Amino acid sequence: MVALERPPVSDPLLRVSRLITHQRGPFDLSIDAGECVSLRGPSGSGKSLLLRAIADLDPHQGEVWLDGVACAQIPAPQWRRQVALLPVESQWWLDEVSAHLSGKDCPWLIPLGFGEAALGWQVSRLSSGEKQRLALARALMNRPRVLLLDEPSASLDEVSAAALEAVVSDYRHDTGAAVLWVSHSAAQAARVATRHYQLTPQGVQEGEP
Amino acid sequence: MITLSVFDLSLAALLVLILAALSWHMRLGLERSLLIATLRMVVQLSLIGLVLKTIFATSGLLWVSLMAVVMLLAAGREVMARQQRRLKGWWGYGLGTGAMFISSFAVTVLALFTMIGNQPWYEPQYAIPLLGMMLGNTMSGIALALDRLTQTAWQQRAIIEQRLMLGQTRTEAIDEIRREAMRSGMMHIINAMAAAGIVSLPGMMTGQILAGAPPMEAVKYQILIMFLIAAGTGFGVTAALWLASRRLFDERHRLRLEVLSAPRA
Known part of the structure; x- marks a missing residue:
């Protein structure tokens, strides 16, 4: 008898298992390498809290695995460089944009609609939309393997939002990063993601965009 | 006199x-x-x-020690009372008191043993005023620095967390706030040294001169005290800020501001 060879089962790049944070959950979800998954739910349902817990910013129960390695096994700063959270409102603490972008050149400025001059801009004069796009560029400088995007185009016009979606998509294809995209718009979720999660009081459920 | x-x-x-x-x-x-x-x-x-x-x-060591402990505990209470947002539980009291203990006590004992060097070393006429001056000054420094640290961390919590999100360690994320707090804790003694003798005649020197001491002897004592206060304040503030900023985070480098109490009305 010939043993049937099982197809190799690859682990998802990001796996969240029985995650409980701030009395919400348990949440289970998984995202493959190179995949973009949307996450939607009414405001106040805990989408941001879930992202914070995945980035290990809040105490939580349950475990998160990156490529089969548990979060608890990696020093927290190293985890957050690989599992990057882009919050709704980004914070800037130094005077110039460039001071926040560690490293020499940032390849995402032009695709995001900025010239090289943007590096010398004063943070205090940035619009909320500029901050949102520059925050993505800043987060990508760490070359994260997972992107947790919390309404990344909330304050962007259509042109800028399209540019941002394209940059995320290119980054995902180039590096095989996994993306979890929180969006309020069903149209955007359908456009950027191939699978769709809904956050309910019972946990995370897969479904329509 | x-x-x-x-x-x-x-x-x-x-x-x-x-x-x-x-x-x-x-x-x-x-x-x-x-x-x-x-x-x-x-x-x-x-x-x-x-x-x-x-x-x-x-002149017994026991009585001097008892007095010293009472002074330390009173100073610790004062440090705690001056915090808008203090660490909850025993930390709120223990942190400032502990920092003053290791700085004021250590520096005072060192001075009594080596620089003043009278017999016995704990002679209350020297030990108690010296400790009093050390505690009084480190107390203000530590209280100011801790208050600045916790207040700023509270106001800038979004920035601290953003820095953590980008992969900075807890030390990197609070570094500037801690340096700012250190500066405000040390400013008092630095200003006092810079102004001593020009703008103000320090109290202890004035007292010794009134009591009939030769001015140069009084000046030497005052200089010694200034050195001791500067060192004691610096070490005390450093220790207090190091402990407090550690306490604001957990071992997974998460900002845990719930360790701070709400400000008093």
Whole structure:
């Protein structure tokens, strides 16, 4: 008898298992390498809290695995460089944009609609939309393997939002990063993601965009 | 040294009474708190005079230590009371007290053993005023620095968390806030040293000169005290800030501001 060879089962790049944070959950979800998954739910349902817990910013129960390695096994700063959270409102603490972008050149400025001059801009004069796009560029400088995007185009016009979606998509294809995209718009979720999660009081459920 | 009689003091007290009467006449509303504070000052200082008299008479290590511990605990309470947002639980009290213990006590004992070097080293006439000056100054420094640290961390919590999100360690994320707090804790003694002798004659030196000490001897003591206070404040503030900023995070480098109590109304 010939043993049937099982197809190799690859682990998802990001796996969240029985995650409980701030009395919400348990949440289970998984995202493959190179995949973009949307996450939607009414405001106040805990989408941001879930992202914070995945980035290990809040105490939580349950475990998160990156490529089969548990979060608890990696020093927290190293985890957050690989599992990057882009919050709704980004914070800037130094005077110039460039001071926040560690490293020499940032390849995402032009695709995001900025010239090289943007590096010398004063943070205090940035619009909320500029901050949102520059925050993505800043987060990508760490070359994260997972992107947790919390309404990344909330304050962007259509042109800028399209540019941002394209940059995320290119980054995902180039590096095989996994993306979890929180969006309020069903149209955007359908456009950027191939699978769709809904956050309910019972946990995370897969479904329509 | 010229001793003061009760009559001398009463004459000076009359000035305060006149001021209180003026306040009442002008409806400033200060007379009540002025008189209470005056009364407290007289009672407290008289009591401490009696205590010191007793301790000087016995000169025992036990009594000196007891006095030192009481002073330390009182200073610790004062540090805690000056915090808008203090660490909850025992940390709120223990942190400032512990930092003052390792700085003020260590520096005072070092000075008594090596620089002043009298027999016995704990002779209360030297030990208690010296410790008092050390505690008084490190207390303000530590209180200011801790207050600045916790207040700024609270106000800038979004920035601290953003820095953590980008992969900075807890030390990197609070580094600038800690340096700012260190500066505000040290500013007092740095200013005092810079202004000493020009703008102000330091209290201890004035006292020694009034008591009949040669001015240069008084100056040397004052310089010694300034060195000790600067070092003690610096070490105390450093220790307090290091411990407190550690306490604001957990072992997974998460900002845990729930360790701070809500500000008092």
